[in-house]
Amino acid sequence: MNHTLDLITRVRGVRGAMLVSADDGLIVAEQLMEGIKGSTVAALAASLAGRLRRAMEAAGIGASVFWHLQADKGTLLVVPAASGMLVVAVAEPDVNIGLVRLELLRAGETVV
């Protein structure tokens, strides 16, 4: 599991990555830079993922495969894995989003 997160955090600009239980927002595994509150990230990501999922399902476009929240000082990127886990990354605003997305999707496939 750590190897999976390793591949994400190796991308330049990624401050941390974690696996989060989508149901309760609890951390399953994490690799975070100092200063990032893992439990906060996990809880917020799970909560936002749940709301987004409901909105997207209501719109008839199915559950989300990947989403990212863009903000002034950084970005939160999430891939909901089939296992009910969320693969989450927190990154700098100038991170290569496409690359992180690919690594998150790969990680999502390996998480069971």
Place this chain on the structure above:
Amino acid sequence: MADDVRALSAQLAQDPQSLVFLRLAEALRRKGQLDAALRVALNGLERHPHLADAHDLYARVLTDKHDYERAFDEWDMALRIAPNHTGALKGLAFLYFKVGDLQQAETHLELAKRVEPDDPTITQAIDMVRGGASPPSPEPSHAEPPAETAASATAAVATPVLDESRVFAGLEGAQEGLVLLDAAGRVLGGALRNPAGADVTDAVAAYLAGVSQEAARTAKLLGLGAWSGLSAEGKHGNVHVSQPSKDALLLVVRDRGVPLGRLAILAQRATGMARRWLDAQ
């Protein structure tokens, strides 16, 4: 040129979400102000991470700064977003040539030629590679953009069917997959139908208000500052959520055939229209 930079800077300051950063960074790059060009390009990429032209521009600046490794990543990303992006194809060809991989250089140029068979610079670059000479350092696909800007040209290509009046009509209730709502989840304009044709506007609006609050809370508590957009890929469609004003939210939904980068351009335009529409109310 200095006037160009001033004018473009002013335009960008007025509308930071606009694509004018592409022209500004390119103008700065041409003036040799690479650090400034890099900053502008990076800020633009932050706002438009799925815009292939933004990655292409950033890669060109990085190339000028001899940061070839990162330039390679950026052009590679541009191609993942837009596989026929000739700027990225030419850029990668240039970098392959730099490391002595003439075969890959030629392959990428051939691919570019297939996309733009009438571009003489590509033919010239292929001849140069075959002759063992370095192809010219990559320039934008339209090296000297006329009065029409590179940015607007990009947008026009990326969203050929986007017509402002139609988007505005969408805000007034047409079925455009575009919904404007207030902070409490009340619909201000636009409408949304699911793939089966049922009107789902109110349900989505209700859920979306919660998403907006949660996004703001998340960004704040994580120390990420103010959120500027939320993009999501769904199994049957893509969505982009933005805030045209503090108390309003705009949702743009398109099927999966519209990639997130193109959706971001569309959403950006719609956000501008929504902002004007809100101001007019």
